[in-house]
Amino acid sequence: MQRIKNWACFGGQQQVWKHSSSTLGCSMEVAVYLPPQASETAKLPVLYYLSGLTCTWENMVSKAGAQRYAAEHGLILVSPDTSPRGVNLAGEDESYDFGSGAGFYIDATERPWAKHYRMYSYVTEELPALLAEHFPGADTARSGIFGHSMGGHGALVCAFRNPQRYKSVSAFAPIVAPSQVPWGEKAFSGYLGADRNSWAAWDATALASGTGWRKPVLIDQGMADEFLEKQLKPQLLANAAAAAGIPLTLRLQAGYDHSYYFIASFIGEHIAHHAQQLRR
Numbered sequence: 001m002q003r004i005k006n007w008a009c010f011g012g013q014q015q016v017w018k019h020s021s022s023t024l025g026c027s028m029e030v031a032v033y034l035p036p037q038a039s040e041t042a043k044l045p046v047l048y049y050l051s052g053l054t055c056t057w058e059n060m061v062s063k064a065g066a067q068r069y070a071a072e073h074g075l076i077l078v079s080p081d082t083s084p085r086g087v088n089l090a091g092e093d094e095s096y097d098f099g100s101g102a103g104f105y106i107d108a109t110e111r112p113w114a115k116h117y118r119m120y121s122y123v124t125e126e127l128p129a130l131l132a133e134h135f136p137g138a139d140t141a142r143s144g145i146f147g148h149s150m151g152g153h154g155a156l157v158c159a160f161r162n163p164q165r166y167k168s169v170s171a172f173a174p175i176v177a178p179s180q181v182p183w184g185e186k187a188f189s190g191y192l193g194a195d196r197n198s199w200a201a202w203d204a205t206a207l208a209s210g211t212g213w214r215k216p217v218l219i220d221q222g223m224a225d226e227f228l229e230k231q232l233k234p235q236l237l238a239n240a241a242a243a244a245g246i247p248l249t250l251r252l253q254a255g256y257d258h259s260y261y262f263i264a265s266f267i268g269e270h271i272a273h274h275a276q277q278l279r280r
Contacts, residue, residue, distance in 0.1 A: 011036035031057035033077040045142040045278035050151030063260035073275035105154025108191035144168030156204035160211040168277035170218040176237035208240035222256030
């Protein structure tokens with residue numbers, strides 16, 4: 001890993017690292033915030049943030065104001081990119097909701113996407129291994145995960161599929177049932193093929209009935225979100241979680257939209273939610 005950016009921030013260091021990903025077959029960038037408590041001897045929990053469609057690590061780093069709260073709670077904050085970059089697949093840059101910037105945090109099975117579009121394995125396997133190797137203070141055994149929109153979908157899927165790996169999860173305006181909305185149907189058709197039965201493994205609402213996840217889930221959803229009715233449908237997951245016995249809190253926030261103004265307004269509460277679980 002090569003450090004390419006570094007800024008002092010709330011007593012800690014906001015860094016950006018570049019590395020060659022064996023999982024994705026390309027060069028990737030990942031942002032890592034080291035709070036002031038970080039040292040080689042102090043083991044700190046790790047909190048992963050997954051961004052939404054069209055985003056990179058930079059959206060979270062520059063817009064959410066999360067570093068202030070990560071510093072307060074002593075958490076290492078890790079923000080990866082949203083898809084492979086520079087793999088030069090035909091069609092990957094033709095639309096905002098498929099291909100570049102739209103990896104959907106799944107492992108593609110359809111050609112040509114299956115070779116590179118494996119963001120789930122990158123987030124859950126390769127990235128934790130890199131952190132453990134290069135950041136002695138990162139306690140990857142105490143990890144939480146959260147995200148926004150497509151990244152909220154990714155965070156929920158990662159947690160529900162790995163209840164022993166992650167100790168906390170939350171989401172802002174997540175795509176909770178991608179199998180049932182246009183964004184997800186387009187992405188899953190391209191990455192996973194036409195067999196909808198295979199999609200359930202990557203759908204948080206479908207996973208709810210079989211997951212072993214029983215830790216608190218926090219979801220914030222803006223009621224003025226332009227994507228609420230067509231793409232997000234949070235009540236589908238709320239109903240599935242209730243039936244499965246998953247303790248989910250869905251907070252419907254009047255007047256808030258899908259933007260980072262919404263995320264910045266509640267990011268402190270989300271990080272506090274994770275800190276409480278990760279300190280146990």
